[in-house]
Amino acid sequence: MRVRRSRGRDPLGLRRALSDRLLPALVAAMALLAALTLAGARGAADLAARWEGGAATALTVQMPHGARTDGAIRVLVAMPEIAEARLADQARLAALLRPWLGEAPAIPLPTVIELRLASLPDDPEELAARIAASVPGASVEAHGVWVARLLALARSLQAIALAALLLVAGIATAVVAVAVRAGIAARREAIALLHALGATDGDIAGRFAGRVAWLVGLGALLGTLAAAPVLAGFADLAAPLLGGRAAAGLPWGRLPWAELAVLPPAAALIGWLTAQVTLRLWLRRLP
Known part of the structure; x- marks a missing residue:
C-alpha cells in the first residue's frame, strides 16, 4: 500500500x-x-x-636628507626578496607629516625609499637587518611583524x-x-x-x-x-x-x-x- x-x-x-x-x-x-x-x-x-598582499609585503627605507639613492636602489633591487624599490614622493610625504610639522617643517625631511617584497618573508626582522647592512646609513621600517x-x-x-x-x-x-x-x-x-x-x-x-x-x-x-x-x-x-x-x-x-x-x-x-x-x-x- x-x-x-x-x-x-x-x-x-x-x-x-x-x-x-x-x-x-x-x-x-x-x-x-x-x-x-x-x-x-x-x-x-x-x-x-x-x-x-599589501602591508605585509611593504617596507620603507629611510635615509638622511640629501643622501644619494641611486646606488641604494640598485643594491635593493638586486636582492631576491625585493620586487620593486622606488623613491617616495616628497610632496606626499610632506602632506602626511603636515599635521605634526606644519606647512614649512623646520627640519629637512629624510629621503624615503618604498619597497615592495616579492612575498611575505618568514622573518621580517631578519630581512630588515640585511637591508640595513646592505645600505649604510639606512633605517628600515618593517611592517611585517605587526601584519x-x-x-x-x-x-x-x-x-x-x-x-x-x-x-x-x-x-x-x-x-x-x-x-x-x-x-x-x-x-x-x-x-x-x-x-x-x-x-x-x-x-x-x-x-x-x-x-x-x-x-x-x-x-x-x-x-x-x-x-x-x-x-x-x-x-x-x-x-x-x-x-x-x-x-x-x-x-x-x-x-x-x-x-x-x-x-x-x-x-x-x-x-x-x-x-x-x-x-x-x-x-x-x-x-
Whole structure:
C-alpha cells in the first residue's frame, strides 16, 4: 500500500503535527546566526588576503636628507626578496607629516625609499637587518611583524567562524530531530495504522521529510533575508579596511550572495535528511 500524495490531502495530519510557526521561527533564528557567521568568515578571509598582499609585503627605507639613492636602489633591487624599490614622493610625504610639522617643517625631511617584497618573508626582522647592512646609513621600517600578528588573528577568526557554523548546523539538526519526534508522538496511531495496512517506510518517511524540508527551508530563507540588511551595514563599516569607501546607501553588492544563497537549500537538505533518518529508525521498531 502506498500513501497517495494528491494535493490537499494530509493522511498523516502533518499540518497539525508539525507546526508551520515554531519550527520555521527557530530555524530562521539559526539561519540568521549562520549568515552572520558566514559573512564574518568571508570578511576575515578578505582582510587576510589584503593584509598579506599589501602591508605585509611593504617596507620603507629611510635615509638622511640629501643622501644619494641611486646606488641604494640598485643594491635593493638586486636582492631576491625585493620586487620593486622606488623613491617616495616628497610632496606626499610632506602632506602626511603636515599635521605634526606644519606647512614649512623646520627640519629637512629624510629621503624615503618604498619597497615592495616579492612575498611575505618568514622573518621580517631578519630581512630588515640585511637591508640595513646592505645600505649604510639606512633605517628600515618593517611592517611585517605587526601584519603577521593581524594575519594570525584573521585566520583564527576564520577558524572560529567555521566552528560556529558547524555548531549552528548541529543545533539545527537537533532541533529538527526533536520536532520530528514530537510529530511522531502526535501522530503515532495514524502512522502505526498506515504502516500496518502496508504503507512503505519510504512513503511515510517521505511525507514527513517533505513537510520538514519545506518548513526548514522557509525558516532559513526568512532568516537569511533578515540578515541581509545587517550584513550590508557591516559591509559599509568594513569598506575602508578593505580598500573601498563607504557607500551612500547600503552596499548590497558587497554581500556574500553566493554563500547566502546556499543557506536555504542547505538547511532544507539538513531537515530532509534528519527527518528521514529519525522516522526510519522509529519505523524499524514497529512490528
